[in-house]
Amino acid sequence: MKDTSHTGQPVIEARGLNLTFQTGDGPVHALKDVDLTINKGDFVSFIGPSGCGKTTFLRCIAALEHPTGGTLTVNGLSPDEARKTRAYGYVFQAAGLYPWRTIAGNVKLPLEIMGFSKADQEDRVRKVLELVELSGFGGKFPWQLSGGMQQRASIARALAFDADILLMDEPFGALDEIVRDRLNEELLKLWARTSKTIGFVTHSIPEAVYLSTKIVVMSPRPGRITDVIDSPLPKDRPLEIRDSPEFIEIAHRVREGLRAGHLDD
């Protein structure tokens, strides 16, 4: 069992983080002076218009991009070192399952690469498929599953090696509203059961408010944080909570933050 007494300790810390891309049209400030602390067990959403650096920030945490200034630590380590300790699982916008592997084979992929034993692999695949409610679909090929089920399989793949941090880059962006609602609900349940720290990029205000304990509002040119909202909503959230006054109030504040970012242009 996980020791929950550590909940609240900082796991991701960014101080004065800068990332500048050199392009033909001059430097582009993808991230400028970003300060943020993400604590253990947090569900943090990053929201903002395209170009605000929300995805870039997530990619920095995953060591897929490298900051040009400031410090960024994951569990006290650099992102590159954190990767070696299997600190995080990453879920992309597209499920990106290998069409030549079965669902179980796809979930097994990170385990094979990280060198888990055969028996352990089978065991873990069974457990995470159960967790995302895909038991019985392990032998199917990706094309035999719906888009929502494929995305659940890709979440299972990110969970398979027991990373404490789950980084999700608009994982439900390509899905329709009904499937999205259902997956949001399931994701909250999964988060409650596993007590993972989740970083979640989205451009849907209701999605951000519904899921998060902390909402980070960002704005573009240069990519920066304009507001950080700690959600007062309880941890247990039925879908109906989206009609409550508290929910509407937070959504309103997020919208204001997004608008303020745009007024600066």
Added chain:
Amino acid sequence: MGKIAPVLTVLCAIFTLWYLAAVWMNATWVYDQAARSGTTVTLAEVIPQTMAQDRPLLPPPHQVAQVLWDGVTGQAVTSKRSLVYHGYVTLRGTMMGFVLGIVLGVALAMAIVRFRVMEVSVMPWAIISQTIPIVALAPMILTVSNQIGIDNREVPKAIIAAYLSFFPVLVSMIKGLRSPDQMQLDLLSTYGASEPQTFFKLRLPASLPYFFASLKVAVAAALVGTIIGELPTGAVEGLGARMLIGSQFGEPLIMWAALFAAAILAGGLILIVGWIERLARARMGVPA
């Protein structure tokens, strides 16, 4: 059922045209004979005589079929007159060249995808190599391999076949090995996958559909290369040698039979490659 009617229609059209052309081309000889002996012939008398000449300009289908059948079943398979024997010699050369071409094509593609500098330095030569007419190059390859002491005629034949067949494999494999998108590469990078792992888990399986698509072209190219390799050797074995003998000794029937034997061989090879491809696709979960 719906497929058979159009196929039969085209086949009928081809045979009709072929027979008409055979009558038209072979009639000259009949009229010449008649003129020489001072007789006249009617069209009704000409037509049967165009169907069974020893050295027709264009043999009609049934004559070709008969010679082909005789060449395949009428001889002991070890006989120098057996098309099975010559077909086997050509098949052996084709297979050697095909395998050599695959190895060369895949290896070059791997190197080009891995090392950017290989693309700039090697790829132009690979393309230039395909613009040189192989008929001009084949005798040189034969002479050179003879000079350096390779007496076995199979080797230069295989080299010529590989020369033609490596290119489609190379082009397809470069495209296939590069087919994984940035997201899939990023995913493996988050797992801390090594370069060999990225190659074997992602790039190689992703390239297989491209690989199989290129095999059909490559196997046909290998057969053409082998036959061309048999033409200028003064070789006595292989379908290419049969064609040359038929042409040099004025035996068009031998030439046509060898031609069709080669076509049937090519068809068979492509069917086999297609069958292997289907097996592989089924194993890789592609919907049937």
